[in-house]
Structure formats: structure tokens, C-alpha cells
């Protein structure tokens with residue numbers, strides 16, 4: 124038996140004994156996705172966390188996702204195999220910066236992308252994800268000013284789709300920023316029949332070249348339903364594993380091999396095993412912050 128097989132066996136055995144569940148984001152490494160009980164996008168994972176009967180959740184994603192799960196299920200133990208797995212975009216706005224922005228626009232409502240810290244969500248009116256950001260902004264009366272943080276690219280995409288002027292912040296995803304229009308052109312030249320599907324965290328010039336702009340779960344769903352046989356995928360490359368596994372008869376090409384999120388890839392099988400063995404690393408959100416952050420998440424869920 125190989126070392127990896129042994130680790131997998133140990134994880135499965137311990138997971139049962141501990142009454143734990145493993146959740147993995149669509150960008151995790153193939154072996155992590157394969158051992159997970161559920162893989163999905165940031166919203167799907169939190170919802171799965173909220174409905175599970177398991178007492179322990181091993182969250183394989185980045186910190187803001189585990190925090191969201193902890194906010195939605197305060198009675199469960201949420202563990203991250205590696206606490207260093209943060210999201211650079213979520214770190215691009217501080218509480219002080221948000222308070223200053225709110226002071227500058229006292230009448231504005233704050234819509235915050237889920238890729239943000241709990242303390243930022245706690246100061247927001249609505250949370251949103253890449254799959255529902257347009258709907259959330261559309262639900263706000265047209266005469267209301269809206270601050271959209273922290274992703275300027277998702278924000279400008281939402282502004283273009285809703286025809287609303289949004290007050291944006293200078294945040295962005297460094298991984299999606301690596302996908303360039305010339306990458307799409309190169310792939311299109313090689314695979315002219317392929318549909319181009321991109322994540323809304325991409326830069327506007329890339330979004331303008333896409334046939335579809337979808338969240339990670341949206342991409343997986345669309346790939347299954349579409350009659351196309353080939354796809355150019357403009358998002359983090361971890362998703363290719365799931366796409367290929369679920370659609371063996373179709374072909375998927377990354378828009379850019381450079382779109383590899385180093386934070387997502389900090390999790391691995393060994394760390395999952397240690398996490399289960401030692402019950403580390405616990406993700407907790409102070410009660411007061413969790414209560415206020417949950418309000419913005421609940422408002423989002425009511426709308427979608």
C-alpha cells in the first residue's frame with residue numbers, strides 16, 4: 124500500500140470515529156477534492172456546513188470560508204488543516220478603511236463579497252457571492268447609493284450588468300488577475316470551437332471575451348448542461364479536476380496555467396489527517412462579530 128493510500132485510509136477511519144465531515148472548495152488539489160464528503164463553491168460549502176449533522180467540520184478552503192461556516196454553525200467545531208490558507212483579496216480591506224469609506228458615504232448601503240473577513244461582514248448590510256452578487260444589488264432600491272467591497276473586478280462586472288453606479292474598492296484576486304486577454308486569444312486560436320467560461324473575479328477585458336461568466340459551481344453546472352464538447356476555463360486551475368471527472372467525454376483547457384492559488388493549495392492529505400488527529404486548527408469568530416456578520420449573510424440568503 125502506498126503512503127498516500129495509507130493516509131487516505133487513516134483519514135476515513137478517523138473521520139468516522141470523530142463524526143467529522145470534510146468540505147473542500149472547487150480549487151483544492153485533486154486528492155483533497157477526492158477525499159471530501161462535499162466539494163463546492165464558497166456559498167455551497169457554508170450551506171452544507173449549516174445542514175450537516177457532523178460535530179466536526181474539516182474545512183479545506185481559505186480562512187474566510189471557514190469563518191463563514193463558523194458563523195453559520197456556532198455549535199459545531201470548524202477546523203482548518205492549515206491556518207495560513209488566507210485569501211489575499213479578503214486582506215485588501217481593513218475595518219478602519221471600511222469605516223472611513225462609510226463615513227464618506229453615510230447614506231450608502233454596503234454589499235460585501237463573501238471573500239472578506241468576519242469583522243468586515245459585521246459592518247456590512249448585505250453579503251454576496253459571485254453567484255448572487257447581481258441579484259443582491261438588483262434588490263436594493265435604485266435611488267440608494269451602494270458601496271461594493273472588496274473586489275473591484277466583480278464590482279465593475281455587477282455594475283455593468285445592473286447598470287448601477289457602485290462605489291468600488293481597490294481589492295482584487297491576484298490569481299484571477301494573472302489571466303490575460305492574450306491567454307484567451309491563444310487558446311481560442313488552438314480550440315476555436317471551445318466555449319469560454321470565466322469567473323467574475325477576472326479583469327473586465329477577459330470578462331468581455333467570455334461566453335459565460337459564472338461562479339465555480341455555476342461553471343461546473345453549465346459544463347454539464349452545455350452541448351459544447353470543449354471549454355476554455357478562466358478561473359483557478361483546481362476546478363479542472365472536478366470538470367474532467369464529472370464530464371469525461373468533454374475537454375477542458377485552462378485559460379492560463381498561472382491561475383493557481385497558492386493559498387488554496389496549502390491544504391494536503393497529511394494536514395487533513397493531523398487536523399483530525401489533534402483537532403486543529405480551530406476557527407472561531409467572537410460572538411458579537413458573528414452575530415452581526417450573520418445578519419448580512421442572512422439578508423443575502425433571504426434574497427436568493
Ligand code: 13P
Pocket residue numbers: 149163164165166238252253254296322324337338339340359
Ligand atoms: P466561488 O464562490 O465561485 O467558489 O469563488 C470563491 C473564490 O475564492 C474565487 O476565487
Ligand code: SF4
Pocket residue numbers: 185209210211212213238296297298299324359384386387
Ligand atoms: Fe482568494 Fe483569489 Fe485564492 Fe479565491 S483564488 S481564495 S479570491 S486569492
